[in-house]
Amino acid sequence: MSDIYASIEEAAKELYIRALKDIPADVRRALSRGLDAERAEGNATAERVMFTILENVKVADEQDTLVCQDTGLPVFRVRIGTGLAIDGAMLEDRLRAGCERATREYPLRSNTVHPLTRKPTHTNTGRGIPAVKIEFEPGGQSIDLAMAPKGSGSENMSFLKMLNPADGVPGIRRFVVECVFDAGARPCPPIIADVGLGGTSDVAMRLAKEASCFREIGSVNPDPDAAALEASLLDLINQTGLGPQGLGGATTALAVHVEWAHTHISQNPVAVNIQCWRGERARAVIAADGSIAYAS
């Protein structure tokens, strides 16, 4: 039996490093399908890019090293079972400590700077970072901890537009496709395109971020209208032909994830957050006795 706060810190550290080294199985499968698609199209450049991506994932496995040099900004989603008594301030403190240890002990490149002075913190933490989203699971007896080191090439391609209600679903589709087109080669396609609909402006952005950081490829929104939007957007985005790395091809996006919240009668918020091809994330469950089970 170990102290649950020590386990939170240890898991936070370990998840940060694991997410950077080990590409999730669903993302690997989607990348392999992308290679097959480009090969079938006979596009030598796109096939070369997809082959290199998969080769890189393999080398990272063999060498036990980072897939990409961008160690990102740490994002956590914590689902706390309400059967546990957890001190929220302690939780945040330990998540921060875990990121700082990963940065110092591995060592990971630190990316965090002050937005005005650009002065670095050297810890991958700082004011408001890590970004932590807390949820509760009624009656649960464990903590489900998910982590994503969100890379900057894709994060710089974030968009928000308050559409008019009269723009409807066609307006939403058009805006998302135009965002992907504007982003072009910059977010390291093939991308995962993530859309937050409704809520207030910040809620829409947060939903898009959760979709990009924590949804598995192959998962479908349980709401049939949202699921239909996911499918139609994936088809539209791949019709652009931007392709892997924006160098042309059939695989511009590996998946589209939509999350939604109710909104105001006079609002139609649409947020887009893009994830790069590495689709990095890692997850662990911490039991009441402090034992940690890492999800594969």
Place this chain on the structure above:
Amino acid sequence: MHHELRTPLNEEVVRSLRLEDTVSITGEIFGIRDATQIRIFDHGVAPPVDMTGGICLHTAPGVRKLPDGRYEKLSIGTTTSTRMNRFVTPLMQQYGVRAVVGKGGLLDDSVESMRRIGGVYLAIVGGAAALETMQIEEILDVWWEDLMPECLWRFRVKDFGPLIVAIDAHGNSLYERVKKQAAERVRGLRFD
């Protein structure tokens, strides 16, 4: 067509490369990023090394400092070039750089400068740092350590690539071609 290049590059070699050719590089390349070029061009500090015929990689490497002051590579990858577009023309014009290795491409004015001066943009696969780190044999030099990790770096590379010629020295850009085609396709899409 595939080309095996050795550094430094001259204009003739650069002009022989065509769009979508692949190249691999053996020799020395420089690592530069936003802060490095802000120092060179916005603060007017000349690089303390001759970059003539040089190849610049857009990177900020993850490294570990060794007790003897040298740096061990941990993870070296590539960042988005478009952010640093405005430095490409002066890099070629003032310091004789012949090639930029990056991801995401460059804008029209750089394509035109590459045509006029004789330069190429070589696309590497963004995010593929594990492979890239293997192909960089050694960190030879580092200048301006106060900008860490955005220092001016010099790496020794062997068979670095294959890279894709995505902007050639004849005014062609693969990004531009793909983007133009994509724009036409977006115009034809039905959103209802």
